[in-house]
Amino acid sequence: MTEDPTYKHNNDYYDHFTVQPGGEDALYFVGLFRVANIEFLPEHRRKESREFVSVAQNVQQVMNLVYTTSAFSKFYKQSIVSDVSNNNNGGLLVHFWIVFVVPPAKGQVFCEDCVAAILKDSIQTSIVNRTSVGSLQGLAVDMDSIVLSGSSCIYDLYADHLHQQFPLDITATSGMMICYFKLIALVGHLIRLSIASIQIEADNCITDSLTIYDSLMPIKSKILYRICEPTNSLMSFVSTNNLMLVTFKSTQTQKLKKFHGFFEVIAQEKCGKTILAKEKSGYEGRIMSPYYPSYYPPKCICIWNFQTPQKNLGIALKFHNYTVSEKSIKGCERGWWKINEHMYCGYYVDHQTVFRVASSVVNVELQCSSRLSEQPLLVEYGSYNISQPCPAGYFECSTGLCIQQVQRCDGINDCFDESDELFCAVPRHNCNASFLMQHHSLACNGKADCENDSDEQNCTESIPCTKYTFKCSNNICIRKRNAKCDGTVDCIDQSDENNCKD
Template identity: 50%
Template sequence: METAREESAQGSEDDAAQEDATSVADVSVEVATVDATLNKLCRRYNRRRRRAKKIKKKNPILDLQNLAILITVVVFVIVVIMWSLLWVFIFRRESNSGVYFAGMFRVANVEFIPEYRHADSSEFVSMANRIQHVITSVYRTSSVSRLYKQTVISDLSNNNQGGVLVHFWMIFVVPHLKGPSVCEDCVSAILKDSVHMSLKNRSSVGFLQGLPVDIDSILVNVALRSDYSSTAVGSQCVDKLYAGVPDVSIPLNVFSSWGGLSCYIKLTSAPGSVIRLTVKSFRIDPSDCVYDALTVYDSLLPMRGMILFRFCEPVSAPISLVSTSNVMLLSFRLTQGNKIFQGLFQALMEEQCMNMIALPAGPGDAGVITSPFNPSLLPRQCSCTWMFQMPSSALGVALRFQNYMLKLKDLQNCEHGWWKVNEIIYCGNYVDHSTVFRIPAQNPEVVFRCSSRSAAQPFSATYSSYNTSQPCPEGHFLCSTGLCVEKFRRCDGLDDCQDESDEIFCSKPPKICESSSPLHPLYICNGEMDCSSGKDEINCTQETSCSGVSYQCGNGACILKKNAKCDGLPDCYDRSDEKDCACGNPTPSKRVSDSAATQQRIVGGINALEGEWPWQVSMHFSGQLYCGASALSDEWLISAAHCFSKERLADPRMWMAHLGMLNQGNAKHVAEIRRFVVHEYYNARNFDYDIALVQLKKAWPSSLAQYIQPICLPAPSQTFTEGHRCWVTGWGYRSEQDKVLPTVLQKAEVSIISQSECKRSYGAISPRMLCAGVPSGEQDACRGDSGGPLSCQAHSGGRWFLTGIVSWGSGCGRPNLPGVYTRVAKFIDWIQRHIQNL
């Protein structure tokens, strides 16, 4: 089974993640109030007592008054203390035991009136009371009747499908030690079962105790108590805006320069329209939405299942997104500081996306098709149909996408677009290169439907006609990506097809050193003496045309030398190849003894030395080793995307980075995490684009340079021939069956394997992956090593480069099934863009 090499976090997650924790500050305020009252009354009594002593007269009336005051004070203090204890231990406990749900459904066959938009109108109150009574009746007679507390109708909105869309809160009281828990699916099922019993004639509308409800519209999500209190009627930080006229822009501006802010803006528009939100500028501190965030919901309540998009980073260029109906909720969470949001929203009338396209017979691009609402992000739900008409049965339609590709649908759902082309289903995926999809039919019908859980990147494609009997021009090779490249480019060492289909399964080019004809580009200036005469390694600083196998200098010029970066020789005219080379040069301690080095083995590994791999980082989730990482600078680490891509793993507050560590538990520096940057095209199904950046909250001190040092990033042209020896390191398991992690950092030597052999082993290998291992499988990475480095030297004694990131594999240490690594050289521009801009 192909698995990511990650270590499952141990222990269950805290149940308090689903509700707010008890506030110690709230309790201390009550206690302080009692103490203050008691002290105040005691001081008053003591002053009167002192005055009585000064008079030195025994007045029985005054003694009775003092006694009455004393008794009153004692009784008052006892009452206050009892009430405080009652509130803290009973009422407060009941409040903390509350489980909150946000939900919505459509009431059909009911006419929406404008007064429903105002919660203080008698019409709203009347309808809300009716719906509330119905929901209460359903749950009072259900299996959770003892736990049900109340329902609160938050909003009534018009709906593009007709009727009234109801947004509501439900509250259950679940004592921590008594009664069963209330699950999200259970609460939703109670509503659906009540409606399902009355469905007739395949209609989706049934009756909820006489209330016509669309069963397909029922959605219930667990929510936080803070969300409920923040959006409740009468809240001071909830604003409602209405767009009644299509295409009229309504400005939105939010400023938070005087402290923290947590507010909501509810947007609605006229029936038959959708809402387009445009974010022009958003100044926040990037923190993975933990502190500063703008969350956009496809509803009027903060429901997890209706999240349209989350802004977790500053926005400089405008971004727009579209709702699926005529409602939208903006949830702002801004911490202290000068935080600014500027944007606008407008109503857009719904349009049928259906196009008839007639193509000319001649060559060349004929036009462009785009995703709905382009250049806005794709909504969660949408549909578009294009019907092409060709002038001849010998012609088909070619769609050239810029950052998108179509593949036949398998047993899994389509996560980035569902396509039907002449009754055949395809799934869309985002990539960072062009692809061509050909339809060999005269009059094809192409249907597209949105299928992402949230707003997705838009796409566009140029369409043209092509000869179905000869897709590519004469003298060209047809790539698996649909691109056409010249035949002479096959097996030239360059990935012209963008998926290596022109480079795999090529016979190794001969080394013709004695001939006057030039050597194959693979052998020229690759750092190895392929010809005894050395002719392949001369004139390597000579400028050449820029390509994937040439090194590009800082001034834009390219030279023949492939591994010129940080090799100790200034090869570029501007000497840019030797800049930023304070990396990859460890100073390990001396080995204690050979026997100590072989005490613990991790799939053929041995103990590392102190300071031998100073860029190695151990990433701990909830206090346990989960993944590895590599240091790129004093602020940034690099790891695998699959370590942080799941929702429960995306919270940086749950992670700690242990740097400068040989033995687990003895790190020289432990750092909190500020944020993760997971590659936007990461594919959890095949681990393509499996790369992520990790930003530390605080840089590690320079005094620890002996133990903590960044590893060098390779140049995009970096190349290592098959068999080149590299090292993989980590604290992962020693075998597939092992259940005990080693305490000492392990290292194992592995060899680079050709892409052809890699594809023979696994099949689905992208150009952004590489394989490394040994034929016997005895040296390999395993679970717990994910995200760690595959470190390589271009030559003995040179600097170490981060050639790969531990990504996935079939088991651990299996023969002829090497480890699969993320090819770092393919992501240099992506890495530098994020590190320099953030």
């Protein structure tokens, strides 16, 4: 694979990638660093802008000078700036590629640390100022911000049309490999990556994995999601900007590794709205996480404002496979909710839950996780009578669900948290001799199960031995099956309480 790392606008380029390790002579190192003395401008995101071209040309000239005068000079081909992005620490982040043409026999010499060391050694820092920012041929580069990752398999894919799906199908034949697919969309838009199927070894991402990053660099803090096992279930993920990196890692094996999916450009969505609830029974509408049914991206904020038509009506929120509970001092791992100024944490569960707010005006805010993508979230809403949360003839579960009263204490966990089966009175049976013969477990179990308590009478009298009786050492059997070491002498020879440990 020796293509130059330039943007491909031909859709045929995206059809299929077959990766065969070995034989390539081009090594690509994808990297970034922070330039502290140039402030980021929105124009830097547009590659045709004067601002982007100026930064790109300046950085490329500096990189060319660094590596053409290094020990790797005869293998160095070019450096290309692929993107310029914002940075919270000031300045801007420059994303680039470094390309070497190396004979296979010398490929092992080009380690990531070696290539990065050449760049870092070229930065002149001030010992007096004790700062990581130094001069790289006039550029104020932060040495601590330098990140480099190498591979012989890197693609730069550009999507420039809304509502068009660009296929991304990968097949790895054999051998150890890792491929980088840099997805770049129109400025001001987002990328949605959809995964239809993936065929890899399931080993907790030790050898095989597909990792999705919310940047053009494989930075751990930018991981949106990681897939470590084969799947045929459709999943989709959304970036927080117009950049996304997909890495596909495979081990040395004779098995075919495949990935089938596509990516597309989507517009940014505003999450939240004002909702006027109706006076009606049941749920009347739904609110959803951003970009539903995709996994929703980190750092999103959704605000829903509910209003009911009457003061005696509140808002009921039915969460699908999700629940909320009051925020603790530890904080929330998966984002947080603010409902009428009260803070809650959200958790994924395997059942529905209902959260009721006893107010005619309800403000709901969802603050998404700060790092990871989360599973799509669906919530139904509707008004309810504050004085009677569940209709007549229904039981209110601790989960907030309403179940029919006949389902209470029926031995089935209808509430999903067993709250419908708590504090249930045990029914008393109208027992006779034949009943106790059929229900041996009720006899002499220390609990009166019969209306006349006959199941707990004559428990120590001698009866014929069966598998439902207790046999004393003198070969006499009694009805009390659990007589051994229960603290009560039941056998005439006291053998049921012999050799008992305190």
